[in-house]
Amino acid sequence: MVRGRISRLSVRDVRFPTSLGGHGSDAMHTDPDYSAAYVVIETDAEDGIKGCGITFTLGKGTEVVVCAVNALAHHVLNKDLKDIVGDFRGFYRQLTSDGQLRWIGPEKGVVHLATAAVLNAVWDLWAKQEGKPVWKLLVDMDPRTLVSCIDFRYITDVLTEEDALELLQKGQVGKKEREKQMLAQGYPAYTTSCAWLGYSDDTLKQLCAQALKDGWTRFKVKVGADLQDDVRRCQIIRDMIGPEKTLMMDANQRWDVPEAVEWMSKLAKFKPLWIEEPTSPDDILGHAAISKALVPLGIGIATGEQCHNRVIFKQLLQAKALQFLQIDSCRLGSVNENLSVLLMAKKFEIPVCPHAGGVGLCELVQHLIIFDYISVSASLKNRMCEYVDHLHEHFEYPVMIQRASYMPPKDPGYSTEMKEESVKKHQYPDGEVWKKLLAAQEN
């Protein structure tokens, strides 16, 4: 089924001026322009099918990721897709272990974001050629093939190939029923879109009222910049959603460890399910200390959107530093590395609640979490996938939300293909949208 030699790779810098409306803003990222390094790979096969992949960025710096994608391109060009996916572990290893490029990683930062964009495009291409959405490609794949996509280097002390195989084989039981359930009911979601930090109280109230009308029952609010503001905003939301609905808080790495504990003790009365990214994403023991202090107050720790790689996730799990694990489809090395993290989370019995606050992240991560439910976790307890209501109109296959749940995508691929018109308009700095904005800034 898999065909063609990769004949072309292009990468573009696509930016949306979301900062103008405060969309996506938080305590650390006060002016985010949701952006992507957008990769398209083509083959010499006659079908004309292209693979599209993104990694998520915030405006400035997208051009750096674009450079890194170009630096990785020679690993992909002129390769047969059959050879890539036939030894996907080897290919992942080749990309992440480039003897020169790994010096500016390894498996972290810009070069890893670039790896994600390239691999996301490969998964999109593979799934499109198979005529299946990525989640279904994964669900239908036999456990041995799934395991052959994973690089177990650095994680065999907690997850060996044999462990992974065993977990996936166990996951086969009841798979058909769970797939049916997903197709009928979808995967539960929560919304972050009402309560970005840059929104006024009026906007917050209006969006929250609308979200309640639309059936949302789980809400995330940004905190961390100013305690009085947090108290006021959390009070507004809690009053509006009532005591039963779920509230989460997200500080985006704003605090030191003692400050996180102190601040959250003051917000505990709003009964948050979790505090997300209370401190530096690299501080594993710091997260463990915060977790130890806050779990008795009924507050869990969630983190992962800026977790470099499977090694850090391994240590967060080993150190009991998190109660909710947030995978990211563009920060980790695509499906391959996410598979290893889903399996480690299963082993440690920690619920996975993916990160999706960005452009295209909802589109991608829905595939991973639907696969996780059907083939790995088999549980919805304490689990939900983030949703943000921004920029879906720029995608060829946008997410479908019904009754506050992600409905499994049916179109082949990874839902990553962007509308050419949108890409052209938003390309930085020459697209129509940016030409206008940059000219206005000059005047």
Ligand SMILES: C[C@H](O)[C@@H](O)[C@@H](O)[C@H](O)C(=O)O
């Ligand atoms: C800058 C971005 O919008 C972040 O604030 C966002 O990803 C956030 O942390 C989230 O959890 O959705």
Ligand SMILES: [Mg+2]
């Ligand atoms: Mg977050």
